[in-house]
Amino acid sequence: MRQWMLRITAYAEKLLADLDTIDWSDSLKEMQRNWIGRSEGAEVRFKVARVQGSGTETSNLEPETFITVFTTRPDTLFGATYMVLSPEHKLVDQIVPNQWPEGIPDVWKGKTGSGNSIPASGNSIPASGNSTPASGNSIPVSENAVPVSGNSIPASGNSTPGSGSSIPESGKSFPASGNSIPERRNSFPEPGKSIPKAGTTHFETPKAAVEAYRVFAAGKSDLERTELAKDKSGVFTGAYAINPVNGEKIPIWIADYVLASYGTGAIMAVPAHDERDWEFAKKFSLPIEQVVIPIGLKPLEISPKNFIGGAIGPLEKPFCEEGIAISSPESGWRLKDLSGERCDIKGLPTAEAKAKISAWLEEKGLGKKTINYKLRDWLFSRQRYWGEPFPIIWKKDAAGNLYHEALPESSLPLLPPTLEDYKPTAGGEPPLARAKDWLHEIPGATRETNTMPQWAGSCWYYLRYTDAKNNSAFVGKDAQNYWMGANGCKLKVEGCKLDSSMTQPVTSNLQPATPGVDLYVGGTEHAVLHLLYARFWHKVLFDLGYVSTPEPFYKLVNQGLILGEDGQKMSKSRGNVVNPDDVLVEYGADAFRLYEMFMGPLQDTKPWNTKGVEGVYRFLGRVWRLFVDENSETEFEQAETLTTKAQSHQDLLNLIKLNAAIKDVAATPAQLKTLHACIKKVTEDLDGMRFNTAISAMMVFVNDAITWETKPLAVLREFLILLQPFAPHIAEELWHKLLSAFRFPLSALAYQPWPKFDAALLVESEIEIPVQVNGKFRDTIKVAVDADHATLEAAAKASEKVQTFIAGKTIKKVIIVPKRMVNLIVG
RNA sequence: GCCAGUGUGGCGAAAUGGCAGACGCACAAGACUUAAAAUCUUGGGACCUUAAACAGUCGUGCGGGUUCGAGUCCCGCCACUGGCACCA
Numbered sequence: 051m052r053q054w055m056l057r058i059t060a061y062a063e064k065l066l067a068d069l070d071t072i073d074w075s076d077s078l079k080e081m082q083r084n085w086i087g088r089s090e091g092a093e094v095r096f097k098v099a100r101v102q103g104s105g106t107e108t109s110n111l112e113p114e115t116f117i118t119v120f121t122t123r124p125d126t127l128f129g130a131t132y133m134v135l136s137p138e139h140k141l142v143d144q145i146v147p148n149q150w151p152e153g154i155p156d157v158w159k160g161k162t163g164s165g166n167s168i169p170a171s172g173n174s175i176p177a178s179g180n181s182t183p184a185s186g187n188s189i190p191v192s193e194n195a196v197p198v199s200g201n202s203i204p205a206s207g208n209s210t211p212g213s214g215s216s217i218p219e220s221g222k223s224f225p226a227s228g229n230s231i232p233e234r235r236n237s238f239p240e241p242g243k244s245i246p247k248a249g250t251t252h253f254e255t256p257k258a259a260v261e262a263y264r265v266f267a268a269g270k271s272d273l274e275r276t277e278l279a280k281d282k283s284g285v286f287t288g289a290y291a292i293n294p295v296n297g298e299k300i301p302i303w304i305a306d307y308v309l310a311s312y313g314t315g316a317i318m319a320v321p322a323h324d325e326r327d328w329e330f331a332k333k334f335s336l337p338i339e340q341v342v343i344p345i346g347l348k349p350l351e352i353s354p355k356n357f358i359g360g361a362i363g364p365l366e367k368p369f370c371e372e373g374i375a376i377s378s379p380e381s382g383w384r385l386k387d388l389s390g391e392r393c394d395i396k397g398l399p400t401a402e403a404k405a406k407i408s409a410w411l412e413e414k415g416l417g418k419k420t421i422n423y424k425l426r427d428w429l430f431s432r433q434r435y436w437g438e439p440f441p442i443i444w445k446k447d448a449a450g451n452l453y454h455e456a457l458p459e460s461s462l463p464l465l466p467p468t469l470e471d472y473k474p475t476a477g478g479e480p481p482l483a484r485a486k487d488w489l490h491e492i493p494g495a496t497r498e499t500n501t502m503p504q505w506a507g508s509c510w511y512y513l514r515y516t517d518a519k520n521n522s523a524f525v526g527k528d529a530q531n532y533w534m535g536a537n538g539c540k541l542k543v544e545g546c547k548l549d550s551s552m553t554q555p556v557t558s559n560l561q562p563a564t565p566g567v568d569l570y571v572g573g574t575e576h577a578v579l580h581l582l583y584a585r586f587w588h589k590v591l592f593d594l595g596y597v598s599t600p601e602p603f604y605k606l607v608n609q610g611l612i613l614g615e616d617g618q619k620m621s622k623s624r625g626n627v628v629n630p631d632d633v634l635v636e637y638g639a640d641a642f643r644l645y646e647m648f649m650g651p652l653q654d655t656k657p658w659n660t661k662g663v664e665g666v667y668r669f670l671g672r673v674w675r676l677f678v679d680e681n682s683e684t685e686f687e688q689a690e691t692l693t694t695k696a697q698s699h700q701d702l703l704n705l706i707k708l709n710a711a712i713k714d715v716a717a718t719p720a721q722l723k724t725l726h727a728c729i730k731k732v733t734e735d736l737d738g739m740r741f742n743t744a745i746s747a748m749m750v751f752v753n754d755a756i757t758w759e760t761k762p763l764a765v766l767r768e769f770l771i772l773l774q775p776f777a778p779h780i781a782e783e784l785w786h787k788l789l790s791a792f793r794f795p796l797s798a799l800a801y802q803p804w805p806k807f808d809a810a811l812l813v814e815s816e817i818e819i820p821v822q823v824n825g826k827f828r829d830t831i832k833v834a835v836d837a838d839h840a841t842l843e844a845a846a847k848a849s850e851k852v853q854t855f856i857a858g859k860t861i862k863k864v865i866i867v868p869k870r871m872v873n874l875i876v877g
Numbered sequence: 878g879c880c881a882g883u884g885u886g887g888c889g890a891a892a893u894g895g896c897a898g899a900c901g902c903a904c905a906a907g908a909c910u911u912a913a914a915a916u917c918u919u920g921g922g923a924c925c926u927u928a929a930a931c932a933g934u935c936g937u938g939c940g941g942g943u944u945c946g947a948g949u950c951c952c953g954c955c956a957c958u959g960g961c962a963c964c965a
Contacts, residue, residue: 075881076881076882077880077881077882077959077960080880081959081960081961084879084880084960084961085960089964091965120965121965123965134965282963305963306963307963307965308963308964308965309964309965312964312965313964318965320965324965325878325963326963329963330963422964424964574960577959578960578961648900648901649889649890650890651890654883654890655883655958655959657889659888659889659902659903661888661901661902661903662888662889662901665900665901665902666901668915668916669900669901671915671916675916680916742889742891742900742901743890743900746890746891746899746900747900748900749900749901750900753900818896819895820895822895822896822945822946824946827895827896827946829896851932854932863945864945865895865945865946870895871896871946873895873945874945
């Protein structure tokens with residue numbers, strides 16, 4: 051199937067680097083980093099050994115064949131005791147010889163059988179002498195395990211790294227073909243033509259083993275692959291490669307723990323220093339050789355004899371951390387004649403060893419530094435109706451070959467055709483192929499029938515919103531600059547006339563804008579798909595000069611999930627779903643909104659509690675009663691029940707009178723203090739998106755203000771401005787009550803400037819501070835705010851309660867933090 | 878397994894290294910009411926003492942540490958949540 055891909059991998063580096071420039075949660079950034087999965091390492095070219103005689107030569111091996119592997123630990127190259135190709139690796143067919151080499155263990159040959167058996171599964175391993183990793187003298191020195199040793203084939207240094215490249219075709223082509231092999235799941239090894247003789251337990255030839263294994267691996271579903279992940283499987287290909295640093299001949303295996311889609315689809319296996327390789331080596335009795343030791347061991351202690359199972363102790367598990375390199379040609383151990391082409395990294399810490407050996411490999415044309423990413427290119431085609439059609443047409447050239455062309459800009463946007471039937475065609479073509487007229491609308495051309503995935507639209511809707519009616523471009527330059535630009539000023543309030551009663555002009559609210567979308571609030575479910583795709587898309591547009599910032603969302607907050615009342619995720623099957631409509635009917639939009647903000651920190655997951663909605667609903671009730679006259683409210687309620695259709699709703703509402711305690715008088719200092727403490731807290735909490743504590747500050751204000759005999763108009767007015775973002779409906783309603791009662795010429799509440807708090811009003815002359823004795827809280831004392839040390843100490847000692855704790859003891863030390871506390875240390 | 882985050886009353890939660898539990902829910906008692914709802918007032922971490930209160934002891938997942946002082950900082954565990962999962 052021909053599919054469109056977007057080359058997001060080309061942006062991997064930028065997507066990774068620019069995470070440092072945006073204000074997102076650490077966990078979200080980490081998820082993206084992991085998804086991109088950058089790892090630095092080296093590609094190393096291993097020459098495939100050509101073994102003469104004894105029937106092990108391969109039939110179709112090119113004279114100079116190299117297999118390139120990717121490794122993040124080139125410093126462990128000396129410990130590479132075998133090599134693994136993914137079953138789908140392109141070179142497998144070329145390297146497999148006609149016969150098994152002599153003297154190899156049976157377990158290497160795979161296992162024939164029937165039913166669900168996994169090849170060479172754990173319990174069928176022939177006793178290989180050393181099944182316990184810990185056993186002391188079980189050093190699997192390779193002389194025995196690797197049958198054809200001693201043939202030194204000098205690593206050829208003269209071939210250009212690019213030539214004879216063995217890098218398989220990009221991995222993305224593989225999964226598709228893998229999926230298309232439906233037969234024989236779990237069925238390796240399948241009895242059949244590949245089994246030459248009934249009754250054999252192992253494959254007779256490498257070809258048969260490889261073929262059977264490939265079928266086995268390809269037939270595994272994703273689920274099976276993960277479920278069986280713990281149990282390694284694989285077979286020996288019968289071929290060997292030459293380790294370029296020591297000339298060692300190492301067996302080449304295929305195993306599905308090596309992924310075709312990552313790196314080069316081939317690895318050098320270093321069982322002593324990699325968990326997976328260790329597991330695999332243990333299972334198939336492959337040699338394990340330690341070449342890195344933990345930092346702290348003396349290099350002098352290192353020799354072939356006390357290496358594993360010697361003075362240092364046996365290697366009981368793979369050592370995967372960084373350490374000190376210990377093996378090299380100079381050690382004299384396992385050294386083959388390399389004709390002087392040596393790289394000595396003995397004694398070097400990992401980082402240096404990596405650098406040295408990488409440079410050496412590069413110089414010899416045996417490898418190069420490489421960076422790999424887990425991130426795959428983005429499969430961008432869908433075979434559905436619902437999705438944007440591609441503005442692409444297909445034509446044939448003179449020779450009859452298909453080629454594609456983009457539609458000219460003048461034919462954009464391309465709209466999908468109207469269809470009666472949205473199903474794919476009988477021939478398996480996407481639904482758009484049903485629209486024959488549309489398909490062939492352009493003479494001599496056929497339209498592309500794939501559509502774009504859902505993510506396509508979510509990658510740029512925020513740009514379109516800024517200029518939704520533009521029919522000549524996806525977003526106009528001015529709109530883009532205004533809304534998304536780094537220097538644009540986004541808070542522009544039109545139609546708000548200033549008047550003398552307002553304390554500050556509206557423009558004081560203008561702050562330097564966050565570039566891009568001001569604030570993105572969304573769930574973590576989009577962490578690595580939508581949010582990565584949108585960043586990629588935006589970067590492409592940025593590089594093309596269509597948008598002015600390299601990132602779309604500089605500030606992002608993940609709101610926490612709201613669970614059901616039982617603390618479980620809401621779901622229909624659990625029956626714990628809260629329907630917002632019901633809450634809105636019962637308590638109104640203000641209470642609903644307010645409760646969601648009051649529940650707790652925005653980012654936290656927390657359970658819904660309908661009683662909590664009642665709590666904030668009661669708070670709004672108190673706010674209401676702070677402003678209106680309760681008797682008139684009763685009148686309203688009675689009138690409402692008797693209402694006739696002739697009476698307008700507005701007339702009824704007008705029955706509600708303002709609370710008579712509200713007067714246009716100067717506020718007392720205490721009242722001002724209450725107000726300004728509230729302004730301060732709400733302003734700061736709003737900035738930090740701590741809505742829950744902002745609301746509690748307003749509750750504190752109302753609890754106090756409701757007790758005031760006289761309620762100054764100016765104070766209540768300011769309070770409504772604070773309330774407005776949280777409960778806009780009730781705030782606006784009360785605002786208009788104030789407005790009509792006092793006839794102050796102000797426009798809608800929403801256009802009022804945000805109040806500023808006056809720090810001077812919050813200053814206390816006297817404060818209460820705690821007194822501790824030996825660090826334990828004992829009393830509070832009331833002191834002047836600017837009291838000096840001596841005064842504080844005296845006041846503390848004068849406290850009766852403190853006295854009982856210091857009586858008869860000597861004061862050894864006095865710790866005084868002005869305005870905070872006094873601590874008396876007695877002995 | 879790896880990465881990230883979170884552990885505080887009966888519950889949701891507060892707390893620049895300085896009085897743990899603000900604010901709210903649930904609960905209890907009282908006021909108003911024929912009654913209920915609504916509203917208002919008071920109480921409210923545990924333990925111990927007390928008629929009640931005061932006072933006292935303990936208390937922020939567990940174990941150590943730093944500090945005059947730790948929910949907060951450091952080290953080591955445990956549990957839960959989310960993400961990734963043979964990525965060389």
